[in-house]
Amino acid sequence: xxxRALPKALFAxxxxxxSYALTGCQAAGRTGAETVAQGGGSVADAGSGYVATFLGRGxxxxxxxxxxAEVDCGSEQAAASVLARYYGPRTGGPRCPExxxxxxxITAVDAGxxxxxxxxxxxxxxxNLRPPHPGDPGMGGGPLTVPxxxxxxxxxxxxxxxxxxxxxxxxxxxxxxxAVGSREDCPPATDLYVQVGGGAPVGCARRLS
Numbered sequence: 115x116x117x118r119a120l121p122k123a124l125f126a127x128x129x130x131x132x133s134y135a136l137t138g139c140q141a142a143g144r145t146g147a148e149t150v151a152q153g154g155g156s157v158a159d160a161g162s163g164y165v166a167t168f169l170g171r172g173x174x175x176x177x178x179x180x181x182x183a184e185v186d187c188g189s190e191q192a193a194a195s196v197l198a199r200y201y202g203p204r205t206g207g208p209r210c211p212e213x214x215x216x217x218x219x220i221t222a223v224d225a226g227x228x229x230x231x232x233x234x235x236x237x238x239x240x241x242n243l244r245p246p247h248p249g250d251p252g253m254g255g256g257p258l259t260v261p262x263x264x265x266x267x268x269x270x271x272x273x274x275x276x277x278x279x280x281x282x283x284x285x286x287x288x289x290x291x292x293a294v295g296s297r298e299d300c301p302p303a304t305d306l307y308v309q310v311g312g313g314a315p316v317g318c319a320r321r322l323s
Contacts, residue, residue, distance in 0.1 A: 169218065169238045171199050182218060187243075194240045201236040209312045210239035210257060215249040217257045252278035252289075259310040259317055264289045273306075290317040 176191035248255025251262025254277035264286030293314035300318035308317035
């Protein structure tokens, strides 16, 4: 996930992880994607009017071939489950749950027959069924920045997540202690403001000793 400094057809799936920016307040945005293709079925969210047959909430996916095919959650192939499923682009859309490990982006599919056979653009918020869970606080990954996460300075004006226990390739420099409504709500000892999105969009981070 990258934070920027401020004054921060087929079902085509893209798996998004992360990177970040620094100084003042930072806007969160993830980079890096793995693209796969998945055929068949339509998808749905509550009240959408579409039939929930592909990657609806509670569904599971595998990690074999085809990549991220929907599988029975009780099978040995099941690797991740859908925490939430939304239509439309992720930018400006509903925020994924904080326990999300990665996001699957699904491109629009026009079946050419009826609305119920077509699939709009959307995204699924995914959680691994077994560790590791990069989206958990302090683990150094995941699509969201949450309280408990740590970051390091990649270059001037840009920071990225790092595992808080130092087990990753980069040493953590700051820890996000809390998320608040505005910079003024952060404690006086705050060293870095990170725009994390959601209902409390500003993360208050302190430098680690």
